Amino acid sequence: MKSLKEINILGKCYSIVPCSEKYGNSEVLGQCVYWSQFIFLNHLLKKDNTLETLLHEVIHALEGEFKLNLKENQVRTLSVAMYSVLKENPDIWKMIWRKR
Numbered sequence: 001m002k003s004l005k006e007i008n009i010l011g012k013c014y015s016i017v018p019c020s021e022k023y024g025n026s027e028v029l030g031q032c033v034y035w036s037q038f039i040f041l042n043h044l045l046k047k048d049n050t051l052e053t054l055l056h057e058v059i060h061a062l063e064g065e066f067k068l069n070l071k072e073n074q075v076r077t078l079s080v081a082m083y084s085v086l087k088e089n090p091d092i093w094k095m096i097w098r099k100r
Helices: 047-066 072-088 091-097
Strands: 006-009 012-019 030-033 038-042
Touching (some): 006 047, 038 047, 072 091
Antiparallel strands (some): 006 012, 030 038
16 A cells, blocks of 8 residues: 555645554554644554544544544544445545546
8 A cells, every 4th residue: 555644634734654553551553643733653554454543543633623522432433434434435436536
């Protein structure tokens, strides 16, 4: 999978940085630092896990920008569900990018 270096979220450029699987004493898949526009992704993840984790961290960025105060299980549920919908319906991208 081609490595994504940055992503635009609400007009802000977030840098995507590979990280180790440990953060302090905890295992992490990803981390979003919305006030400095960084998303850290565990470099050991496989493609599907990387993409789902990226979506999870994007939701955290949106949560921070909009002050949503979501619980972690809500972010996890949204990211898993949205990733599933997007993966199982590839034609949705054709609809999004279709010229009007």
